[in-house]
Amino acid sequence: MTEAVSAETLHGFLTGRLQMPTRTATSDSTTPASVIRAERYRVRFDSPMQAALCAQIAGACRYVWNHMLADCQGRYRMWKAYRIGPRPSVSFFTLGKRFTALRHDPDHAWLKALPFHAVRYTLKYLADAYTRAFDSTDAGLPHFKSRHRTTPGFTLPDNVRLDGTRLYIPKVGWVRLAGNQGRYLGCPAKQVRLLKEGDARHPRWYAHVFHEVPADRLPPPAATGALGVDRNVGQATDSDGRVYAVPDTANLEANIKRKQRKADKARERSRRNGQPLSHRGRRICGQLSKLRRKQKRKRQSAAHRHSRRMADTAHTVVVEDLDTKAMTQSAKGTVEAPGRNVKQKAGLNREILKSNWGLLERQLAYKAGELVQVDPAYTSQTCAVCQHVDKANRKTQALFQCTACGHTANADHNAARNILARGLTLVRPARGVGASARRGAFPSGTPTTREPGRQGDPPPARAGPDGPAPVPGVNPSV
Numbered sequence: 001m002t003e004a005v006s007a008e009t010l011h012g013f014l015t016g017r018l019q020m021p022t023r024t025a026t027s028d029s030t031t032p033a034s035v036i037r038a039e040r041y042r043v044r045f046d047s048p049m050q051a052a053l054c055a056q057i058a059g060a061c062r063y064v065w066n067h068m069l070a071d072c073q074g075r076y077r078m079w080k081a082y083r084i085g086p087r088p089s090v091s092f093f094t095l096g097k098r099f100t101a102l103r104h105d106p107d108h109a110w111l112k113a114l115p116f117h118a119v120r121y122t123l124k125y126l127a128d129a130y131t132r133a134f135d136s137t138d139a140g141l142p143h144f145k146s147r148h149r150t151t152p153g154f155t156l157p158d159n160v161r162l163d164g165t166r167l168y169i170p171k172v173g174w175v176r177l178a179g180n181q182g183r184y185l186g187c188p189a190k191q192v193r194l195l196k197e198g199d200a201r202h203p204r205w206y207a208h209v210f211h212e213v214p215a216d217r218l219p220p221p222a223a224t225g226a227l228g229v230d231r232n233v234g235q236a237t238d239s240d241g242r243v244y245a246v247p248d249t250a251n252l253e254a255n256i257k258r259k260q261r262k263a264d265k266a267r268e269r270s271r272r273n274g275q276p277l278s279h280r281g282r283r284i285c286g287q288l289s290k291l292r293r294k295q296k297r298k299r300q301s302a303a304h305r306h307s308r309r310m311a312d313t314a315h316t317v318v319v320e321d322l323d324t325k326a327m328t329q330s331a332k333g334t335v336e337a338p339g340r341n342v343k344q345k346a347g348l349n350r351e352i353l354k355s356n357w358g359l360l361e362r363q364l365a366y367k368a369g370e371l372v373q374v375d376p377a378y379t380s381q382t383c384a385v386c387q388h389v390d391k392a393n394r395k396t397q398a399l400f401q402c403t404a405c406g407h408t409a410n411a412d413h414n415a416a417r418n419i420l421a422r423g424l425t426l427v428r429p430a431r432g433v434g435a436s437a438r439r440g441a442f443p444s445g446t447p448t449t450r451e452p453g454r455q456g457d458p459p460p461a462r463a464g465p466d467g468p469a470p471v472p473g474v475n476p477s478v
């Protein structure tokens with residue numbers, strides 16, 4: 001028996017707003033019966049009609065979102081003006097009832113030709129957006145969805161029918177899933193989110209399927225151990241010396257740059273002539289967005305592979321608390337070349353963005369048992385063996401040589417070991433004291449993540465009641 005993973009959670013995971021529960025707990029034991037794994041497939045339609053229907057469903061979702069958002073705003077304005085009754089509800093339940101009424105409205109009879117559950121589910125996202133806005137200070141109120149600025153898509157929230165490589169979309173029929181190794185294709189699906197990429201002439205539909213994978217089909221997750229990760233320009237290095245390279249997309253970038261120039265010219269030409277974009281111009285823009293999508297896919301794929309490998313290696317992953325946004329915004333960053341050469345820094349900014357630090361971190365937050373962020377100051381100048389801090393320790397970009405004890409290592413590897421050591425000082429005081437003490441051990445605001453399925457069952461390395469257990473993942477001899 002597995003507990004249901006709420007669809008809301010799955011959506012939150014998909015949009016990167018929530019942490020993913022990597023396992024569902026059984027009622028009688030702590031061993032998980034199944035794990036949710038997301039896979040992305042290309043959708044192959046049997047006829048163009050099917051693709052058109054999917055686009056229609058996505059359009060209906062956008063319409064219903066905007067319609068209900070306007071409705072909610074109107075009700076709220078009325079309530080604010082006259083204060084009659086309680087504040088109007090924006091729960092999924094209320095919105096769902098209004099959707100049912102909308103469907104019976106003669107003006108909206110066209111909604112009946114579209115799958116009820118999939119279209120109604122867009123109101124779940126609307127209700128969630130309101131909840132987030134009310135609960136937190138940094139999330140604003142929901143916005144209207146523009147036809148041009150939103151990725152069209154819809155969700156099959158439950159009762160997903162998956163037959164081998166075929167997926168059933170209500171009112172559309174069976175479609176084929178392709179473009180993946182099909183690792184989890186035999187496993188049942190909890191929820192599917194269908195998204196359209198590409199342009200109007202060449203739509204590409206993708207299905208994000210949340211598979212319920214039996215736990216014994218996957219390698220057991222790391223219950224112990226800790227890993228420090230030094231994220232650098234173009235690559236990351238962990239405290240075991242493993243290097244995670246960002247995919248080399250130099251050719252792709254050169255192509256993008258060239259296409260971008262052509263697209264700019266075409267746009268400029270149309271602006272000068274007061275004419276709409278030419279056929280050739282539109283084709284170039286399409287090719288440009290295709291290249292950009294490819295680049296995005298490559299980066300995301302690399303981040304997923306790397307974060308999965310880190311999370312499988314150790315329970316606790318320690319990273320530097322880098323404010324990627326602030327660092328990439330101005331030339332006054334605190335990186336290797338601070339504030340001197342703005343143009344150089346702009347190049348570094350691109351590199352930082354390219355190495356996808358933020359993405360890797362977000363993925364680690366839900367994949368790793370625990371994510372710890374530490375102060376990044378002097379991690380690259382400190383000797384991991386004798387803790388001697390000296391700028392001269394760093395001989396070159398790659399080589400680290402301690403001026404005090406002579407310890408020589410790869411500079412990134414040395415930094416990763418320092419990061420790990422700092423992370424462990426944060427984790428250590430909490431060992432064996434329970435969850436409340438563990439929370440107290442972290443400065444407030446430090447995002448740490450624990451697997452929900454394991455809350456009452458801290459990993460053995462930190463649960464040892466008698467004395468400090470040997471710190472896993474640290475090899476003192478290195």
Ligand SMILES: [Zn+2]
Nearest residue numbers: 383386402405
């Ligand atoms: Zn030293």
